């Protein structure tokens with residue numbers, strides 16, 4: 402079947418891969434068509450307010466309930482390894498793309514956790530993982546009970562076959578797989594990138610306030626796949642992340658057997674180039690919240706559990722303005738990655754596939770070289786081009802994993818060494 406997508410963010414989709422599979426007029430008929438099983442998948446509490454409520458009804462060959470007990474999964478040792486015991490130092494950290502990410506790995510084995518905050522069982526927090534996959538998942542399925550997965554490819558295109566349909570996700574695109582949705586990732590070349598795992602409230606579009614009714618990520622540009630399934634009666638291993646640990650069970654069939662579904666909870670993809678970037682056309686550099694693609698709110702208004710923010714190509718026109726990111730200390734914690742190109746606050750050392758962490762209250766901003774060139778630049782209109790950085794900003798400070806701590810650049814503080822001292826009038 403050729404791929405097709407339905408446009409819109411969080412819209413109510415009704416889709417069937419086999420004509421007549423989707424019940425009409427009710428969710429749970431006494432006997433669904435063809436002996437399919439009706440199953441509800443909830444992304445929000447049953448009683449969540451109507452405008453936030455997200456759930457879908459799935460019509461499948463066998464119910465998800467039909468499985469044997471899960472046992473501990475012994476693979477993917479660098480994925481969700483648990484938190485370090487020692488206190489977290491107030492240091493800024495940065496990583497080159499690690500040279501020793503798993504090789505000859507599928508998407509599950511290739512996941513490596515770098516940063517995490519919050520306990521998944523508290524339903525808050527976010528984790529940042531890298532992945533490096535050179536093999537397709539062969540009769541293996543992954544499912545995350547701990548939150549939704551925001552997948553950010555950096556190199557190589559992923560074919561993600563989920564219970565609710567298939568998504569092609571190339572670098573420059575993102576995909577979000579809801580909590581609990583089972584999926585397989587196929588690759589045709591060594592592929593790597595980032596995953597932000599959101600344990601908290603579902604990602605949604607940010608409010609637009611005075612921007613008005615259009616702009617930033619427009620709802621129409623989000624794409625949800627139509628129903629697609631496989632009917633395979635052969636053993637399939639299901640690896641599940643559940644309350645921070647990995648578990649496994651084996652089914653005698655593929656669980657990607659949803660023939661039809663309808664509802665508002667579904668995987669989706671989005672091309673970052675569609676982002677309608679809005680910025681200053683007078684002076685001063687706005688807060689980066691203007692670049693928010695998706696936000697997962699916390700219980701405190703305006704203080705995100707996780708904001709997914711991008712730094713796309715854009716014109717810089719500010720008059721009498723220091724144009725790159727300013728020096729700052731933030732009560733929010735900032736994890737950043739780079740998909741391609743260069744980031745305007747870092748002349749050196751922040752590489753595609755790398756990562757940086759500026760945790761709560763760490764002083765950061767432009768490195769010396771970026772500061773010098775931006776302070777001396779002629780302020781004509783300049784296009785920042787050929788770049789895509791992103792940030793996963795969270796109100797909860799991140800804790801690096803042991804793997805991450807052992808691989809941090811030893812000299813990141815040098816980015817801000819040797820600033821000349823200001824000289825006051827005598």
Ligand SMILES: O=C(O)Cc1cc(O)ccc1O
Pocket residue numbers: 686687688689725726727729731735746759765766792
């Ligand atoms: O620290 C960073 O590079 C991210 C960032 C970018 C920006 O334009 C303003 C503030 C900010 O934290």
Ligand SMILES: [Fe+2]
Pocket residue numbers: 729731735759765766
């Ligand atoms: Fe910052």
